Amino acid sequence: MTRHVVIVGAGPAGLAAAASALRAGARVTLLDTAERPGGQYHRMLPDAYRAERNGRLHHGWARFDRLRRHVLGHPRCAWWPESAVWSLERSDPGDPAPPLVHVLRGPADGAGRDRLVLRPDALVLAPGAHDRVLPFPGWDLPGVYTAGAAQALAKGERVVVGDRVVIGGAGPFLLPVAASLIEAGSAVLAVLEANPARTVARGWGRRPWELAPQAGKAGELAEYAALLARHRVPYRTGRAVVEARGDGRVEEVVTARLRADWSVLPGTERVVAVDAACVSHGFSPQLELPAAAGCALRDTASGPFTEVDGDQLTSVPGVYAAGEITGIAGAPAARAEGLLAGWLAAGGAPAAPELRPLRRARDRARAFAGRLAAAHPIGAGWPGWLRADTVVCRCEETDFGTLCRAADDRAGGAARAVKLGTRAGLGPCQARICGPTVAELLRRRAAGAPGRPAEGLAPATPHHRPIAQPIRLGELARPPRDPHEKENTP
Amino acid sequence: MGATRVVVLGAGIIGAACARELALAGLAVTVVERGAPAAATTAHGEGNVLVSDKGPGPELDLALLSRRLWPGVLDAVAAHLPEAAAAVEWEPKGGIVVATTAGGARELERFAAAQREAGVTAEPLDAAALAAAEPHLTRDFALAVHYPGDAQVQPAGTATALLADALRAGAVLRAGCEVLGADTAGGRITAVRTSTGTIGADAVVNAAGPWSGETARRLGAPVDVRPRRGEVLVTAPMPPTVFHKVYDADYVGAVGSGAGDLQASAVVESTRAGTILLGSSRRRVGFDERIRPGVLSVIAGKALRLFPSLAGATVMRAYGGFRPYVPDHLPVIGPDPRLDGLWHATGHEGAGIGLSAGTARLLADLMLGRDPAMDPAPFRADRPAVLSEGESR
Numbered sequence: 110m111t112r113h114v115v116i117v118g119a120g121p122a123g124l125a126a127a128a129s130a131l132r133a134g135a136r137v138t139l140l141d142t143a144e145r146p147g148g149q150y151h152r153m154l155p156d157a158y159r160a161e162r163n164g165r166l167h168h169g170w171a172r173f174d175r176l177r178r179h180v181l182g183h184p185r186c187a188w189w190p191e192s193a194v195w196s197l198e199r200s201d202p203g204d205p206a207p208p209l210v211h212v213l214r215g216p217a218d219g220a221g222r223d224r225l226v227l228r229p230d231a232l233v234l235a236p237g238a239h240d241r242v243l244p245f246p247g248w249d250l251p252g253v254y255t256a257g258a259a260q261a262l263a264k265g266e267r268v269v270v271g272d273r274v275v276i277g278g279a280g281p282f283l284l285p286v287a288a289s290l291i292e293a294g295s296a297v298l299a300v301l302e303a304n305p306a307r308t309v310a311r312g313w314g315r316r317p318w319e320l321a322p323q324a325g326k327a328g329e330l331a332e333y334a335a336l337l338a339r340h341r342v343p344y345r346t347g348r349a350v351v352e353a354r355g356d357g358r359v360e361e362v363v364t365a366r367l368r369a370d371w372s373v374l375p376g377t378e379r380v381v382a383v384d385a386a387c388v389s390h391g392f393s394p395q396l397e398l399p400a401a402a403g404c405a406l407r408d409t410a411s412g413p414f415t416e417v418d419g420d421q422l423t424s425v426p427g428v429y430a431a432g433e434i435t436g437i438a439g440a441p442a443a444r445a446e447g448l449l450a451g452w453l454a455a456g457g458a459p460a461a462p463e464l465r466p467l468r469r470a471r472d473r474a475r476a477f478a479g480r481l482a483a484a485h486p487i488g489a490g491w492p493g494w495l496r497a498d499t500v501v502c503r504c505e506e507t508d509f510g511t512l513c514r515a516a517d518d519r520a521g522g523a524a525r526a527v528k529l530g531t532r533a534g535l536g537p538c539q540a541r542i543c544g545p546t547v548a549e550l551l552r553r554r555a556a557g558a559p560g561r562p563a564e565g566l567a568p569a570t571p572h573h574r575p576i577a578q579p580i581r582l583g584e585l586a587r588p589p590r591d592p593h594e595k596e597n598t599p
Numbered sequence: 600m601g602a603t604r605v606v607v608l609g610a611g612i613i614g615a616a617c618a619r620e621l622a623l624a625g626l627a628v629t630v631v632e633r634g635a636p637a638a639a640t641t642a643h644g645e646g647n648v649l650v651s652d653k654g655p656g657p658e659l660d661l662a663l664l665s666r667r668l669w670p671g672v673l674d675a676v677a678a679h680l681p682e683a684a685a686a687v688e689w690e691p692k693g694g695i696v697v698a699t700t701a702g703g704a705r706e707l708e709r710f711a712a713a714q715r716e717a718g719v720t721a722e723p724l725d726a727a728a729l730a731a732a733e734p735h736l737t738r739d740f741a742l743a744v745h746y747p748g749d750a751q752v753q754p755a756g757t758a759t760a761l762l763a764d765a766l767r768a769g770a771v772l773r774a775g776c777e778v779l780g781a782d783t784a785g786g787r788i789t790a791v792r793t794s795t796g797t798i799g800a801d802a803v804v805n806a807a808g809p810w811s812g813e814t815a816r817r818l819g820a821p822v823d824v825r826p827r828r829g830e831v832l833v834t835a836p837m838p839p840t841v842f843h844k845v846y847d848a849d850y851v852g853a854v855g856s857g858a859g860d861l862q863a864s865a866v867v868e869s870t871r872a873g874t875i876l877l878g879s880s881r882r883r884v885g886f887d888e889r890i891r892p893g894v895l896s897v898i899a900g901k902a903l904r905l906f907p908s909l910a911g912a913t914v915m916r917a918y919g920g921f922r923p924y925v926p927d928h929l930p931v932i933g934p935d936p937r938l939d940g941l942w943h944a945t946g947h948e949g950a951g952i953g954l955s956a957g958t959a960r961l962l963a964d965l966m967l968g969r970d971p972a973m974d975p976a977p978f979r980a981d982r983p984a985v986l987s988e989g990e991s992r
Contacts, residue, residue: 196892211892220911226892505872520615520683520766521759523635523774525642529755530686532872537835537915561633561777561794563810565826565886565921569638575890576917579835582877583910585899589892 111136111185113593114454115210115227117194117398118235120148121440122432124173125447126233126454127180135455136185138227140192140212142578146177148237149257169440191216193578197232197401199425207232207427208402211589213580222581226589231427231454234399234415235447238392238433242278243487244546245494247353247362248388249503256286256389263293270295271385275362277301277350278389280485284333286387287342297342298381303390304485305347305369312484351378351494353386362386371488390487393545394434396572402428406572411437411482412545413572419468420459421450429454437481442474492550501550502543504536512547516554524551524569534571537579544571602627605966606791606800608778608814610636612754612952613944614806615762616959621804622768624963629798630762630770631791633777633810637758640808640951643920645831645866645876646754648953649844651694651746652851654710655717657977658929662950663718664973665957666748672956676764683763686756688871694749695724695733697740697905698848704741707848711744720747735840735908742848749844751868754952761955773798778807781818781938788818788940802966804942809886809921811931811945820938822931822985824946826921828882830894832902833916836873840909844868847905850879854949857926859883861894865901867909875912877902879949883924890919922948927984929977930954932961936981942966943980 114130116123119141127139141148181188189212196211207229215222240255247253254262254270256278262268274295276287279302287300302309337344351373352363366377396406399415405424406413415430417423423430429450432443449467453459495501497510515527527533533547534540540547548571567573603626607618610632622628630636650666653659669689677684696711698704711721724743729736732745766772773795782790782797790799807814809826846866853862859882866878880894895917903910925931925946935941944962947954957972964971980986 196890198892199889209892514682518683518759518763519772520763521636521755523638525638526636526755526759529642529753530759535872535874535916539915561775563633563639564813565809565888566634566639567888574916575919576895576914579913579915581910582832582834582899582903582912582914585832585892585896585914586903586910588896 112230112456113138114231114233114451115229116140116233116235116451117210118148118237118432119143119146120235120237120432120443122237122443122447122450123148123233123235124176124180125444126235126431126451127186128176129448129451129457130233130455131180131183131185133452133455133457137183138187138189138229139180140189140194142191142193142217144190146181146188147173149261189214193217194398195576195578195580197398197577199403205426207425213578213584222584224584224587224589226591228591228593229427231429232402233429233431233447233450233454234402234434235430235432235443235450236395236398236434238394238437239541240389241391241393241545242388242542243390243491244499244501244509244543245351245353246496246499247355247359249500250353250355250359251357252355252359252384253353253386253388256282256387259385259387260286260289263289267293269293270387271383272296273298273383274385274387275299275301275350275364275381275383276387277303277364278391279303279487280389280391281330281481282389282392284330284337286389288333288336290387291336291340291342295385297340298383300337300342300344301348301350301364302344302346302485303349303367303371303488305367308369308486309346309484312480350386350388359383359386367488368490369488370490372490372493391485392433392437393541394437396434397574397577399423399430399434400570400572401575401577404428404430409436409482410486420453421446422453436475436478438474438478442471442478445471445474492553501546502533502536504538505532507531507533512550513554516551522554524548527551539574540571547571603801604629604799605802605804606631606798607804607806608791609806609808610758610762610772610774611639611641611806611808612637612758612761612955613808613947613958614804615758615765616955617804617806617944617962618770619761619765619768620959620963621966622765622770624967628765628770630765630772631776631778631793631798632772632774635774636762636772637755640920640922641758642755643831643918644754644829644949644952645868645878646752646757646952647844647950648750648752649694649950650719650748651696651721652854654851655713657974658950659714659717659719660973661930661954661957661961664960665954666750668956668960669750676760679767680760680763683760686753687760688753688756689750690752690871691750692843694746694844694846695729696744696746696846696848696850697736698742699737699740699904701741703848707742707744710851721745722747733842733845735906736845737905737907751844752952753870757952778814778817781941783819783938786939788938791818800940802940802942804944804962806944808945808951809923811923811943815943818938818941820935820941822943822945822980823925824931825883825924826886827924827948828880828884828887828919829878829922829949830880830890830898830917830919832877832895832898832914833918834875834877834909835913835915837869837875837912839869841867841869841875841906845905847901853881856881857928861897863894863897863901865898865905867902867905875909881949886921888919890917923951924948925984927982929984930958931980931985932958932978933965933975933980936986946985
């Protein structure tokens with residue numbers, strides 16, 4: 110019988126997984142919350158704006174376009190755009206079936222989305238990552254954007270976030286963001302990498318033989334660097350945006366030189382007049398679905414990621430993971446992982462000779478991810494940027510001082526009680542933005558011993574979101590429809 | 600000879616309340632908590648302080664005692680720890696119970712009459728009064744009864760405040776510390792062995808909630824307290840829509856039922872943060888912590904029967920927890936008949952937040968040989984429902 114593989118996320122990893130699973134003979138359902146495939150990387154212009162320029166801002170566009178057409182047009186592929194997985198329902202202990210996939214289909218802001226449930230033979234999770242942004246005084250002012258949001262506006266909607274923009278944070282992603290803004294017509298005043306040149310050079314320069322296979326990536330970065338140079342945009346290392354100020358909207362930012370641990374070097378502050386600022390301190394993997402599926406996570410210096418084996422299989426039978434949720438390594442790595450995951454999820458032979466180069470590419474990409482993390486770490490000194498009244502949780506407007514007082518309370522300083530007491534992370538974004546920040550701040554202040562495991566009480570984690578996407582009460586009250594019911598019941 | 604040494608096992612609401620009463624009475628209290636304070640059952644409920652859902656009997660008496668005690672307890676905490684007391688978010692908002700069928704109305708009418716006999720204020724509301732009290736509630740109802748005595752708290756904040764007051768009074772907290780066993784001499788407990796060392800004790804209070812059965816077993820005196828699962832939905836913050844604790848009359852039946860399969864009834868209320876909490880479910884599934892979409896769907900459907908206009912409200916979160924369940928639905932408060940020095944304060948099922956004030960007072964009365972605030976006999980540990988082997992999970 111044909112295996113049914115459900116793939117969550119149609120970015121580079123998910124699309125590759127779909128192509129590979131189709132090739133192995135499976136029936137595929139590919140879902141994404143967006144209207145179009147491509148994810149954050151191949152963000153497509155809405156139809157109204159689509160122009161021949163589309164290809165120009167995208168790397169590997171032609172290849173992506175071929176892949177997209179092949180997958181979406183395949184007779185065994187069901188493409189579900191605007192489809193949100195709101196719950197993964199784990200099987201009973203001992204049952205090797207992957208979780209049931211509960212989906213809401215239709216425009217998120219429209220009335221009456223369809224509620225569906227899928228019973229896959231295998232599940233590939235490729236939901237990707239979103240910007241990680243550290244708080245600083247004024248980061249909640251209008252006009253301060255995550256770099257990803259600024260790029261999405263520039264690439265997807267042709268909207269410029271401002272005329273005079275400073276871009277700051279950490280990681281190579283700052284460069285394509287700068288390029289997108291320049292292309293869209295903004296004056297980028299500076300691109301600030303918080304890590305000192307020493308750290309960046311050490312990360313990129315170590316074991317140079319690992320870099321050769323990523324030449325494409327390096328070439329891409331060189332292109333961006335050339336673009337910056339042409340537009341006389343300075344790229345500075347060891348400097349960061351540590352404050353944004355303005356009356357109701359950002360009017361100026363304070364930048365400062367940082368030590369290697371990201372503490373501010375006093376006396377190096379500079380005030381720059383801007384009408385927008387873009388910040389990105391790397392990426393947070395979207396871990397609520399792997400967490401809901403019961404997948405083990407692995408802790409790294411840059412935070413937790415989904416644990417996978419050499420076959421991209423998670424700790425849960427039938428559940429595979431590909432792309433940024435296994436480690437931030439960029440689109441080429443995501444593609445290699447997706448191809449492997451899709452093939453194996455479809456029941457393709459693990460010893461198939463064409464997997465060998467894929468595994469090699471994947472391993473090189475992982476090494477590259479390690480190098481990236483080493484070159485652009487988050488310094489431990491960033492909480493020094495915060496003041497007592499700096500908002501940490503934007504949804505609930507919980508400030509740093511309140512959080513510290515709650516964390517220092519002997520009677521209630523644990524994560525759950527602090528969360529309920531300060532409401533940090535309980536707002537509409539459900540800790541997607543502030544979760545890692547709050548967890549890190551609490552970890553540093555926690556005086557007591559960590560709790561011992563208890564039956565029925567999962568450890569507090571910012572990724573625990575049993576409702577993975579908001580659902581209206583009316584939608585929830587309706588029973589789900591199984592689109593394959595007839596086929597599944599003999 | 601120093602003060603009597605009491606080790607309280609569990610820093611949920613019951614342990615915190617007991618530790619506070621005993622520390623204020625001058626005992627040398629150590630609170631042992633395996634995880635973190637107020638992080639398990641206490642953090643996963645709705646913060647019910649209810650008299651409305653209890654029929655005449657010992658549990659209602661304990662609820663009424665607790666309801667009388669709460670304002671004084673919170674004033675006393677506020678005298679020293681005003682911030683902690685504010686975090687309790689005490690809301691004496693009252694409850695409204697709604698029957699939507701003729702049969703349900705007859706049941707509710709009988710139930711409320713019996714409660715009035717027992718001293719509960721329970722006022723029927725006509726359509727106009729109900730519409731004024733809850734403008735968004737369905738007009739399609741058979742009977743509505745208002746219980747001004749019902750209140751709500753933020754449960755983790757409440758437990759934290761009680762524990763903070765206990766610490767202020769000299770209690771010591773050992774978190775991340777797991778009970779492994781007991782040292783005994785001549786049928787009397789002399790110490791608790793834990794993952795971080797042995798703690799000498801003249802008395803030990805088992806307040807481990809749904810884990811009380813296992814804790815008591817480790818101490819050598821098992822009691823039949825089992826987990827009963829519950830789930831709650833949380834909406835995104837909304838403009839004020841629900842003004843009381845509103846629930847359908849089925850809730851009383853579900854609370855009193857011992858069935859293992861899903862019992863669900865609508866319990867709808869708003870919080871200070873603007874979110875609306877939607878409960879509730881009761882299932883006996885051991886410690887299976889999976890959140891089931893089917894259960895959430897049933898809760899949503901029942902809530903919409905009461906508040907049809909919430910159909911467009913966005914649910915952004917769901918959480919689940921385990922209630923400490925005893926087959927005869929009564930808490931266990933008192934000395935263990937088999938092991939001298941061991942006391943139990945557990946088994947409150949879904950009512951522990953509200954009942955903690957009375958439970959702590961009664962336990963302290965018994966331990967200190969004071970005149971008890973109410974008759975403790977119905978809660979004694981040597982009743983068959985508590986000491987039976989119980990069904991295997």
